[in-house]
Amino acid sequence: MNKPHDIPDWNQMRALLATVQAGSLSGAAKRLGLTQPTLGRQVAALEASLGVTIFERVGRGLVLTEAGAQLVAHLRDMGEAAEKVAMAAAGQSQSIDGVVRVTVSDVYAAHVLPPLLTQLRARAPGLVVEVAAVNSISDLIRREADIAIRHVRPDQDGLIARRCADSAAYIYGAPAYFEREGRPNSAADFARAVFVGAFEGNDIFIAELNRRGVPVGPANFPWATQSGVTGWEWVRQGLCLGAMVDVVARRTPGVEVALPSLEPIPVSTWLVTHRELRTSARIRLVFDVLAEALSRRG
Template sequence: MRGMDFDWNLVRAFMATVEAGSLSAAARQLGLAQPTLGRQVAALEAALGVTLFERPGRALVLTEAGRLLVEHARSMGEAADGLTLAAAGQSQAMDGVVRVTAIELYAAHVLPPFLALMEERAPKLRVELIAADAVQDLVRREADIAIRHGRPDQDGLVARRCADTRARLYAAPSYFERFGRPRNGAELAHGRLIGFIGDDGEMLAELNRRGAKMGPENCRPFTNSGSVGWEWVRRGMGMALMLEKVAEATPGVELVWPEMEPVPIPVWLVTHREIHTSARIRLVFDLLAEHLGA
């Protein structure tokens, strides 16, 4: 394969297949049809003159030649990511797209005023808000800016600490009609707490450290979605710890136990150091920091 004929898409198809473990999973990851991805992998094998995968049955197994090429291909991918980041960082245009990621509840309840501000300050700039509880990879350009609740530890990122928020215990008036309004931590033992799949008891631990007398038997129903759980709270199905900024923007919820010490939640605004030289991303970053109280 001569340098002038090099097709990065073929290497990308190879690496996606290695990392995903199958053609079908890699095709979903890249947004391609499985036959298209299979043809790209076969084209790379033909161009290099080597067999990259053995295909016993439906499985894919890297050959020795494939294993030797993986690290080289991975280095090429990192170089391509760096090139894209550097090029984006040089852009001084105040139009185009900036992608911001935040947890769903923040996106729905805290960021609408910021989006209105962006329309006023930079009407030609399009902000795409990725509402996702899973962490997006800024180096891989899954997003340009992230709002996170933990300090990032990935190399190459720029982080700014914003004003911390707090989590407190909330419920709806209809919940109090069913279960009564607790006056202290001991009376919380008779209540119901919305459970979150994957929480591993962290919410209970925070509440019990603050004097609540609750156990796993108090948790039901369960969900894996913060937005669903918060809607359940609003409907009176149970209590939940929630960020103050979200609760303040949600009508129809009240503090369950005002005397309980709040749970401090850090807020970090994160971008990539290369991208932070882009005028449009710097504008969005700075206005977000202003909105979040940097």
Template sequence: MNWSAISFDWNHVRAFLATVEEGSLSAAARATGLTQPTLGRQVAALEDAIGVTLFERVGRSLTLTTSGAQLVDHVRAMGDAATRISLAASGQSHSIEGLVRISVSDVLATYQLPKIIAQLRDTAPGIEVEVVASNAISDLLRRDADIALRHVRPEQPALIARKLADNRAYLYATPDYLTRIGSPTTLQGFKNAEFIGFGVPDEMLPHFVAMGLPLSRANIRYHSHSGVVGWQMVRQGLGVGVMSEEVARLSPEVVRALPDQSAIVFPTWLVSHRELITSSRIRLVFDVLAAALG
């Protein structure tokens, strides 16, 4: 550990993170219980300590600079770690109990969430988790769930959202299936291939075409509203499908259909209701999800 390289104060980092997540100094001051001038001085002190301008200041508005945006993910990881340290030191995590409902896609619920729940079990054994596995967007305002993982940012002001990552997806198939269709090396080579659709085929087709695939409705021979079922069809060699790199990595029987294909980039957002996030059990689960998927 290079201790001399750590020249900043955690309180200043906390002030920066709160300002980013709350959207303004005034909102961050309310969230942290500090005054706005104090928070502003702490952010300025962090800028001085690391020699980087974090915000562009125009009147009363703040806009992240490029350097500030590059630091956000690292600072969030520090915040998540600080939360876990505080809970562990006080023993609070083991005393937190109650139900938390998490809304996620069926693919994430099947392939990625169980490992995270196992981590949560060790951190807070009193937490009960209900997984709402659905590919529809849960209505958090109506309390369909406490926390949701989405690929679109919510627009409702009553919700808070944290962008966890920009994920990458590619076309996948089994080696046997690719051999059967002639081992294509270009997108045009998939003109006569069978494709697996997730959801309504007529809605899926434009996404395939936008990727440069010369497909028609007839190419989407097999489809399901369940992402898990669709992915199983790909794994069983029925055709070509799109999947996130993280999930595909857990399925050694499939390979990238085109190794040189450009990634399909999609974001993952962690969302909760502003009122619910003040609950210790929901905040804890929120932070564990953020640390695991960020």
């Protein structure tokens, strides 16, 4: 006999309930898509695990014992609860009302997402999109977000990633900066330029510029900010130069490419989500709208 804390196997309980509802082992087997011997073994195993006799054979038929009748009464309640759970899960997976959390850099959140959010609002008024405008990489595995827009390929298992159209980053400045500091006519002219820097350091950016013949170093970055939006606003107001992807720069009046002949820096874009994409209609909707927009060039 089972210990008091043991829980019978649900497949065995389901086999019993189907047998009672169908009136025979053969009918229950057809309903569950099992063979009659398999179903019979499951019912027998349930009797053994509970230490009770559920059925008595009368001729070729089965009659519930008193203990069996009491057990089936509880099983019917369990079956109804299981059906409600399944219906709730199906409704949740198909509903596009609810919250989807998107993580993206603050610059993209400010300049790229607004028209896409308007599109989503028109298609799904009951959808709430929470945007985590952060420049760090959120952990989708731990459900810190449902969807992420990243510029590096994800390396975590269990994620679904789609590469969108690549972008290009150029060095931009405002007319006020060029009037004060002069407009560069060659890569060498950037030697005394003033750039906006990042808290995490500028080594990668400096290396990219050096490979293009731009002679800059740490001294060219007298200011730094952890905010992409702030740094880009400094550029727009003429405080300094800064690199930006063209998809954002095209949406920003008052900035110009500092040296059009300079080779741009390629920037990849990845749209990433967790595996719930396959079962959640609202995550699929947001993912598809973002994918379509971010996959278009120009």
